[in-house]
Amino acid sequence: MQRLIKREQERYPDFDGSNEFLDWCRTYRTATDPAMIGTLAEHRLQIIRSASPVIEVDAALPTDVMYKQIKSAYQKLTI
16 A cells, blocks of 8 residues: 555645545455455456456466466366
């Protein structure tokens, strides 16, 4: 959040510490109602309902590990 606040301060000279974008950012991970559009809860519901295969990649992992996960999931697809 600090990075986003700093960015908003740099972009908008009249920034007063909050705006709609930051309010949304604050609730992205904490909102639990999947009906709230643009939240992690809604995104997770979309993943569950997806007719297409979905791979969730943890960006905290080393690049080579993420690559192997993606490659493995791709190879399992039937064309």
